[in-house]
Amino acid sequence: MIFMDDSIRRQKCGFSFLSMSPEDTKTFAGCLSLYSFPGLVVFVSGTLGAGKTEFVRGFASRISRDVVRSPSFTLINEYKGDIPIAHVDLYRIENNASMELSLEEYVREGFIVLLEWPENWDGGKPSETWTVKLAMPVGPPRGTEGHNIRLVKITCEGETACEHLGQFFSWFCAERREAEG
Numbered sequence: 001m002i003f004m005d006d007s008i009r010r011q012k013c014g015f016s017f018l019s020m021s022p023e024d025t026k027t028f029a030g031c032l033s034l035y036s037f038p039g040l041v042v043f044v045s046g047t048l049g050a051g052k053t054e055f056v057r058g059f060a061s062r063i064s065r066d067v068v069r070s071p072s073f074t075l076i077n078e079y080k081g082d083i084p085i086a087h088v089d090l091y092r093i094e095n096n097a098s099m100e101l102s103l104e105e106y107v108r109e110g111f112i113v114l115l116e117w118p119e120n121w122d123g124g125k126p127s128e129t130w131t132v133k134l135a136m137p138v139g140p141p142r143g144t145e146g147h148n149i150r151l152v153k154i155t156c157e158g159e160t161a162c163e164h165l166g167q168f169f170s171w172f173c174a175e176r177r178e179a180e181g
Contacts, residue, residue: 014131014155015169021148025051025134026058028152033059035168038083038110040161041103041126043118046134051150052116055132059114060085070116076101078111086111090120128158130165 019025036042042059044052057068064081070089079085086106106113107126115121118131133153156162 014153014165017152017154019051019148019150019152022051022054025054025150025152026061029055029058030062031172032154032168033062033112035164035171036063036083036112036130037128037160037164038112039107039126039128040164041107041113041115041129043121043129043131044114044116044134045118045132046150047136050134050136052134055134055152056087056114056116060087063112084109084111086113088113088115090115090117093117093120125157128161129156130161131155131157 017028019028036059044055046052053068053070060066060068060079060081063083064079064085066079066081068079068087069077075089075093077087079087088101088103103113103115103121103123103126113126131154135151135153137149137151154165156165
């Protein structure tokens with residue numbers, strides 16, 4: 001795993017990571033997934049093109065052997081693995097998303113739920129969540145060096161979710177120190 005200088009910053013209930021490329025984002029998400037658990041809901045937000053689906057691909061690739069496809073038209077894709085994953089994309093849902101699907105059912109069945117466009121979710125908030133926000137800093141135009149940089153902010157809610165995110169943060173910092181020598 002490649003770590004960029006000044007790429008991570010601890011925050012009160014989470015942290016930020018500076019991703020330099022789509023591969024960086026996928027690698028980071030894949031490592032993060034190793035600290036996930038059944039019943040976790042991961043809200044993944046960002047503007048169009050921010051890297052939400054790349055994040056989900058990286059996350060799911062470490063848990064499932066299934067090919068990750070964006071469920072923009074199907075709403076939900078399920079991936080088999082040691083822990084099953086429900087990949088939900090609410091981009092095309094404007095309101096009343098909770099009337100069309102039940103996150104609670106997936107949580108009860110022990111899935112990890114990866115939810116893109118969580119701002120379109122109007123249902124109750126699950127008790128164990130990670131919120132991942134991907135942002136594209138203002139800077140180089142598309143097609144130039146640096147245009148793939150993303151700021152990835154992660155926060156948590158729920159005792160188990162925050163405990164596991166804290167464990168990931170400790171591991172991540174240790175790996176970073178080792179990589180820097």
